[in-house]
Amino acid sequence: MKLRHALKYCLLLLTVAACTEQPLAPGVCPDFCPGAQIEIHDTLFATVIERDSSFRGYLQAYQGDAMTATDVPGVVDSRPFFTTDTMFARIEPVLTDTTTVPKVIDSVRVRFVVVRWPRNTTNLRLKLYRLPVNVDTTTDFASLDPYFTAPPVDSLNIYDLLAIPAIGDTQTIRLWGDSIRVDSAGHVLQISQGDSALAVYFKLDTLRAPFSEADTGRSAWGVRVAADSNASMTVGSTQTGARSPLVRWFYHYTIPDTVSTKPDSVASKDKVMPNRFDSFVFDPPTPPDDSNLAVGGVPSARAVVRVNMPKFLHDSIDIVRATLLLVPVSAPQGAPIDSFYVVARPVLGDLGAKSPVNSASSLADSAIVRIGSADTVRIELTTLFSAWSRDSTAVTTFMLEHSPEASSYTEVRFYSSRTPAYRPAMRITYVGRYQFGRP
Amino acid sequence: MTRRSVSLLAVLIAVGSSRLAAQNSQFGIQGLGTPGKPESVRARSTAGAFAPFDAFSPLTDASLADVRRLSASILGVTSWRTVAPTGEPESSLKETRFPVLVVAGPLTRRLVVGGGFSTYLDRTYGVILHDTIDIGGVPQPVTDEITSDGAIVDLRLAVAARLSRRLALGVGVHGLTGSTREIAKRTFADTLYGDPVTHSSTARDEVAYRGTGASASLLLDLSQALRLTGWLRSDTQLHTELTAGTIAIHDLPVSYGAGALWRAGTQLTLAGNASWSTWSATGVANSHDTFSWSVGAEIGRFSAPLRIGARSSEMPFGVGAAPKETGLSAGLAKQFSGGRGRLDFGVERLERTGTGMTEHVWTFLLGFTVRP
Numbered sequence: 001m002k003l004r005h006a007l008k009y010c011l012l013l014l015t016v017a018a019c020t021e022q023p024l025a026p027g028v029c030p031d032f033c034p035g036a037q038i039e040i041h042d043t044l045f046a047t048v049i050e051r052d053s054s055f056r057g058y059l060q061a062y063q064g065d066a067m068t069a070t071d072v073p074g075v076v077d078s079r080p081f082f083t084t085d086t087m088f089a090r091i092e093p094v095l096t097d098t099t100t101v102p103k104v105i106d107s108v109r110v111r112f113v114v115v116r117w118p119r120n121t122t123n124l125r126l127k128l129y130r131l132p133v134n135v136d137t138t139t140d141f142a143s144l145d146p147y148f149t150a151p152p153v154d155s156l157n158i159y160d161l162l163a164i165p166a167i168g169d170t171q172t173i174r175l176w177g178d179s180i181r182v183d184s185a186g187h188v189l190q191i192s193q194g195d196s197a198l199a200v201y202f203k204l205d206t207l208r209a210p211f212s213e214a215d216t217g218r219s220a221w222g223v224r225v226a227a228d229s230n231a232s233m234t235v236g237s238t239q240t241g242a243r244s245p246l247v248r249w250f251y252h253y254t255i256p257d258t259v260s261t262k263p264d265s266v267a268s269k270d271k272v273m274p275n276r277f278d279s280f281v282f283d284p285p286t287p288p289d290d291s292n293l294a295v296g297g298v299p300s301a302r303a304v305v306r307v308n309m310p311k312f313l314h315d316s317i318d319i320v321r322a323t324l325l326l327v328p329v330s331a332p333q334g335a336p337i338d339s340f341y342v343v344a345r346p347v348l349g350d351l352g353a354k355s356p357v358n359s360a361s362s363l364a365d366s367a368i369v370r371i372g373s374a375d376t377v378r379i380e381l382t383t384l385f386s387a388w389s390r391d392s393t394a395v396t397t398f399m400l401e402h403s404p405e406a407s408s409y410t411e412v413r414f415y416s417s418r419t420p421a422y423r424p425a426m427r428i429t430y431v432g433r434y435q436f437g438r439p
Numbered sequence: 440m441t442r443r444s445v446s447l448l449a450v451l452i453a454v455g456s457s458r459l460a461a462q463n464s465q466f467g468i469q470g471l472g473t474p475g476k477p478e479s480v481r482a483r484s485t486a487g488a489f490a491p492f493d494a495f496s497p498l499t500d501a502s503l504a505d506v507r508r509l510s511a512s513i514l515g516v517t518s519w520r521t522v523a524p525t526g527e528p529e530s531s532l533k534e535t536r537f538p539v540l541v542v543a544g545p546l547t548r549r550l551v552v553g554g555g556f557s558t559y560l561d562r563t564y565g566v567i568l569h570d571t572i573d574i575g576g577v578p579q580p581v582t583d584e585i586t587s588d589g590a591i592v593d594l595r596l597a598v599a600a601r602l603s604r605r606l607a608l609g610v611g612v613h614g615l616t617g618s619t620r621e622i623a624k625r626t627f628a629d630t631l632y633g634d635p636v637t638h639s640s641t642a643r644d645e646v647a648y649r650g651t652g653a654s655a656s657l658l659l660d661l662s663q664a665l666r667l668t669g670w671l672r673s674d675t676q677l678h679t680e681l682t683a684g685t686i687a688i689h690d691l692p693v694s695y696g697a698g699a700l701w702r703a704g705t706q707l708t709l710a711g712n713a714s715w716s717t718w719s720a721t722g723v724a725n726s727h728d729t730f731s732w733s734v735g736a737e738i739g740r741f742s743a744p745l746r747i748g749a750r751s752s753e754m755p756f757g758v759g760a761a762p763k764e765t766g767l768s769a770g771l772a773k774q775f776s777g778g779r780g781r782l783d784f785g786v787e788r789l790e791r792t793g794t795g796m797t798e799h800v801w802t803f804l805l806g807f808t809v810r811p
Contacts (some may be wrong), residue, residue, distance in 0.1 A: 024565035
């Protein structure tokens with residue numbers, strides 16, 4: 001019986017052991033390897049990109065997700081601004097009574113959320129200016145220049161604020177939601193925990209920021225950036241919601257008491273004003289388009305690039321790398337922090353300038369364009385070309401976009417296919433068809 | 440045949456068809472594959488010496504004449520193989536296969552029909568290669584994995600007739616069929632290359648094979664103690680096909696051999712054989728004609744014998760001279776249910792030596808035979 005049990009266990013163990021396989025061994029080539037080899041080809045396709053052109057006007061400055069403030073003398077001066085909606089000067093203190101009393105303005109806080117700022121500079125400052133409330137889409141650099149060249153309403157130093165120890169007591173956390181840094185002038189800086197964006201608050205009294213009943217309580221503000229060098233930063237716009245510029249008025253009013261024996265009481269309130277418009281202006285403006293491929297600028301330009309896929313790229317090959325090579329006409333100018341991405345997105349259908357872009361496509365890819373560098377820009381489009389090689393009916397057109405679009409003065413121009421020596425090209429690395437079944 | 444026996448046969452066939460290849464060898468990678476051993480556990484345990492006389496070894500057809508009632512037999516093998524290329528580190532491989540199934544039964548008192556499958560050429564292997572290739576002037580480390588999973592299977596339909604008390608004749612037709620699932624994968628160290636997740640490029644295809652063959656064999660009882668056999672098999676051509684069409688055609692070998700079995704007593708049977716195959720006819724580079732011999736013995740009662748054997752053979756594919764395979768094997772068997780069932784166990788040790796490579800194989804054999 002013991003022998004029988006032992007035999008059973010041996011069989012069980014062998015059965016379990018037999019359930020796994022290991023057929024893979026290091027190859028000793030060529031004597032003990034399959035006759036066929038995996039062959040890889042690396043080819044520069046100099047002429048597959050054709051009928052490329054760029055179009056302008058996709059997004060205006062006021063439609064961007066951010067606004068850039070830059071001051072690089074002799075190169076560019078960019079100034080964001082915004083204007084708020086109306087605020088009534090009177091208030092109904094008692095809900096059941098239509099009698100109104102005047103609001104007495106105490107102070108105002110103006111907030112900007114800095115989403116990008118340079119680390120390689122010193123004395124980085126943000127200067128606040130009061131602007132006319134009628135700023136709109138027609139406002140240009142020249143019309144606002146007198147207001148921006150006037151003495152600023154206030155100024156704060158980003159690095160000085162960052163150097164101040166954070167206040168994180170429970171009362172501060174309750175009011176601000178997080179720790180803050182406050183300087184002696186009452187400027188507040190709060191660092192976003194999510195992405196290190198900086199929310200900076202100017203605190204202004206009514207002398208510096210008078211409430212204007214003539215403007216129905218509206219106010220308009222602009223900022224300029226200053227630093228010892230490379231002065232540039234980007235602030236959030238109204239399109240981003242939580243990062244939009246913001247004005248909060250603090251006021252009080254008296255509640256008249258004609259019924260009880262209590263004396264009149266004073267109520268303090270504040271009101272966050274919705275923004276009516278925001279944008280940025282810069283000088284010099286984006287130059288007129290030419291025969292090159294313009295990407296970026298304001299209004300934003302995009303390049304439509306069409307690819308004439310060679311037939312053999314559809315024929316059982318596997319594209320393992322596809323790189324778009326773009327030669328800039330000149331180095332983009334500006335502050336180094338304003339380097340930006342150029343994104344290549346496939347279109348859903350080729351309708352020229354109005355081709356709908358597949359924004360959600362996982363086939364899109366990007367490359368960074370560095371300010372001051374005229375190096376060839378290489379965008380890896382392996383996933384896109386791989387998909388195209390498997391689908392011979394796909395529309396082989398993509399668009400080049402600035403990212404974030406219409407948020408900066410920056411623009412790059414690449415040579416187009418009309419300049420043969422520097423035309424866009426594709427470098428494609430592919431694995432040829434493996435010769436299966438060959439001994 | 441009872442319903443239970445039909446069910447049992449169905450199970451055997453289902454299990455057997457799940458993995459048909461025999462044990463493999465690196466020597467077969469560059470050729471058409473590694474020839475299978477058309478031997479039952481009984482025959483493998485005697486190093487193949489009893490194969491021409493064993494009805495459940497599809498080497499010869501005449502041996503089917505000894506089948507007195509409907510029977511089926513299946514073989515399962517698990518192999519542990521070490522591969523030692525000259526000057527390279529050794530690696531260990533493992534595989535499990537069901538390479539042989541035979542079903543046979545008498546049509547009349549003198550006529551027995553049988554069939555089944557066995558591995559003709561095993562084409563299961565995996566090769567991993569590390570290399571650095573030049574892409575646009577930049578060295579890029581890559582890892583290639585080339586795998587093939589499958590085999591060319593010999594489907595046999597055979598008839599054996601006892602022409603007289605001393606002489607039996609068998610003939611068979613063979614259909615060669617099967618496929619291999621082949622994958623060629625290159626993984627790049629540089630994450631910019633290949634699939635964004637795996638950083639690799641993978642090609643896969645299924646290669647199908649077809650061919651035909653015929654066999655004939657004789658079994659001659661010179662006396663009650665001495666039996667002789669001879670066999671001849673000729674296969675036509677092996678067509679290798681992809682979806683697009685035939686990509687290669689290779690001639691297949693003629694095989695022939697002879698063997699003798701001597702019942703030295705009620706408790707001892709000795710056997711031996713020699714065979715030849717003209718594998719050089721395939722035209723594949725580095726293919727060789729082969730010669731094989733084996734001797735073995737079965738000791739003890741038929742219901743529970745001990746088996747031993749030794750063999751030596753040449754392998755058909757290999758660089759330089761034909762690689763040599765030598766082996767020792769042993770086994771046990773146990774009959775049960777009054778001889779209606781039989782379990783066979785065996786263990787085999789093989790050594791293959793060729794130019795640039797040595798392989799050592801331990802194989803555990805398990806056979807199951809039913810006579811419902």
